[in-house]
Amino acid sequence: MNPIHGLYAITPDVADTAELSRLVRLALQGGASILQYRNKTAAAGLRLQHARALRELTREFGATFIVNDDAQLAAQVDADGVHLGGEDGSVAAARALLGNARIVGVSCYNRVALAHEAVRQGADYVAFGAFFPSSVKPDAVQANVQMLTAARSELDVPIVAIGGITQQNGAALIAAGADALAVITALWAAPDIEASAQGFSTLFSRTRQ
Numbered sequence: 335m336n337p338i339h340g341l342y343a344i345t346p347d348v349a350d351t352a353e354l355s356r357l358v359r360l361a362l363q364g365g366a367s368i369l370q371y372r373n374k375t376a377a378a379g380l381r382l383q384h385a386r387a388l389r390e391l392t393r394e395f396g397a398t399f400i401v402n403d404d405a406q407l408a409a410q411v412d413a414d415g416v417h418l419g420g421e422d423g424s425v426a427a428a429r430a431l432l433g434n435a436r437i438v439g440v441s442c443y444n445r446v447a448l449a450h451e452a453v454r455q456g457a458d459y460v461a462f463g464a465f466f467p468s469s470v471k472p473d474a475v476q477a478n479v480q481m482l483t484a485a486r487s488e489l490d491v492p493i494v495a496i497g498g499i500t501q502q503n504g505a506a507l508i509a510a511g512a513d514a515l516a517v518i519t520a521l522w523a524a525p526d527i528e529a530s531a532q533g534f535s536t537l538f539s540r541t542r543q
């Protein structure tokens with residue numbers, strides 16, 4: 335099975351490791367198949383503690399564990415891979431740390447040409463977005479369904495969609511070719527995180543791909 339398929343949960347900004355683990359467990363119970371550890375503010379020691387805890391938890395559930403931005407941290411905690419944006423270093427540098435068996439995902443914003451280049455450099459998946467307004471990244475570049483459709487017809491690697499995705503607007507992205515939906519707010523701000531994860535996961539069995 336493609337390890338990049340289904341609900342791709344990205345961690346909320348929660349500093350306390352036990353509380354972060356409690357929330358993530360709910361998402362995994364609800365069926366999140368990929369977890370990305372994304373934290374822009376914690377100190378290195380706390381990030382290591384978080385990443386170690388989440389590595390253990392994702393193993394328990396058989397979920398794919400990706401670290402955002404930091405290939406070194408990914409290697410240190412034996413994560414399944416790393417996610418790189420335009421300012422996060424090259425695929426080659428990540429490969430040098432992680433080897434060929436790990437996953438390297440690359441942000442391509444709204445540019446299919448960037449995705450071709452990422453694949454040429456050895457990316458295992460590409461991400462496009464933001465598809466909808468995002469309170470986490472209000473200034474994010476806007477992507478649209480037409481470019482996703484074009485990307486799907488041109489690319490063989492898994493495609494992740496991100497940015498303001500909800501259970502309501504996510505189905506159209508899956509129908510257009512997204513293999514995974516990366517979500518922050520609609521998952522963690524939901525009144526029932528497990529039910530929200532379940533709802534997102536169900537979209538993948540309902541929507542023709």
Ligand SMILES: Cc1ncc(COP(=O)(O)OP(=O)(O)O)c(N)n1
Binds near residue numbers: 370372422494
């Ligand atoms: C799955 C996924 N897609 C896109 C991003 C955004 O990456 P980037 O542009 O590097 O921005 P930051 O998340 O680092 O602020 C992502 N993290 N995950």
Ligand SMILES: Cc1ncsc1CCOP(=O)(O)O
Binds near residue numbers: 467497499517519
């Ligand atoms: C990291 C990132 N990159 C583009 S939008 C975004 C944030 C996604 O969060 P949300 O699902 O809350 O819009």
Ligand SMILES: [Mg+2]
Binds near residue numbers: 402403417418420422
């Ligand atoms: Mg980044």
